[in-house]
Amino acid sequence: MSAASALTTKQLQQKLSSEKKSEHPVLLLFEIPSTRVVENQLSKYVVYEVVVMLSGSFDSSRVSVERRYSDFLRLQRLLLEEFDSTLEDVSPPPKLLSGNFCAAVLLQRRLALQDYLAKLFSTRCVRHSPLFAAFFTDAEQRGALVLLRGGQFSLALRQLEDVLALQEKLQCWQSPALRLPTLCALAVCHCDLQQHQEALDAAQRALPVARRCGLRSHRAALLRLLMDLSYRLGLPGARLQDELQGLQDQPPTLKYDPPTLKELVIQQFT
Structure with a gap:
């Protein structure tokens, strides 16, 4: 049996898709x-x-x-x-x-x-310039923040989802940190709307970016939020607790009363 025939249909589709992308770079x-x-x-x-x-x-x-x-x-x-x-x-x-x-x-x-x-x-x-990405997203992101600060979470959510869609189109040429404020803001909106699973999903997408970019305050705030959401959803949170403890033990020591994720989101554009 050849290697190609041993592949499942899904694996073959993924292989062909990967080859197609390598031949035709995304623009x-x-x-x-x-x-x-x-x-x-x-x-x-x-x-x-x-x-x-x-x-x-x-x-x-x-x-x-x-x-x-x-x-x-x-x-x-x-x-x-x-x-x-x-x-x-x-x-x-x-x-x-x-x-x-x-x-x-x-x-x-x-x-x-x-x-x-x-x-x-x-x-x-x-x-590759942040200025180019900001042209397409900055005004809408700031508008969403105004809505978020005013407690209009549903409206902010819709605007942030559009911003994220644009940032994902731009991400091949931008810093991984580009999407972090938007993902964090989405998590905050979902939390305030009591949409715990959606908040968990957004925070889980944001956490690897915060890790990769070395943003300790965001990482700590995301870990605390994920621990709370995991508890609410009946999910295990021990690994999150261990990661947060390890982060707090690293010098320089994090503040005793560190900012929440919502506070970090608001600070981002003030």
Whole structure:
């Protein structure tokens, strides 16, 4: 019997999928399919819907954010401060003095901004920069934190899930710590909504990241939360207790009254 025939169907599918991914590296694709005009007493401006997709595989999670032209300009300014001459040939379309709301102009600008994001991603230093990831997630993450602090946990949860979906698309080119604040915030929201299993799942995903990045305060807070959730769900927690004790025994000694996970989440953006 050959090695291939000895594989189960599932193993064979996984092998073929792995080979396919190695032949076709995953890339990010950007689409700006629509715009909307926002008008109030003080101003009138255009908002662009930005969709982020993964290439090379079926991307079932369609996640989009809305950004103004000024957001693209701010991103360019921050990147120029960081990388200077590397981006001398990459820039967003120029600012217009008139005709901003004309349908033909909006179409042209949508395509130009789409091309701008693609060029940024093709620049290695940019796609690995936290500034690039923050462009797609920071506003929504901060908005979710405002909701969380206001006790609107269900609304915060929905927003955080979208943020996490975007971060998972970006994670191949970013620090492992990128998702940690979001996972911690998700765990906090689920806890406050008494969704203990979902809180456990989020905290379990966050803990390895905290370990890998050497974030002791987050690691300790996650361990304490996981111990509490394990008790509530009737799960064993001795290994969590041992890990927390070992962490507390390491110099420098952790504070006697260390911050909770919710406090750490709130501190992250204040």
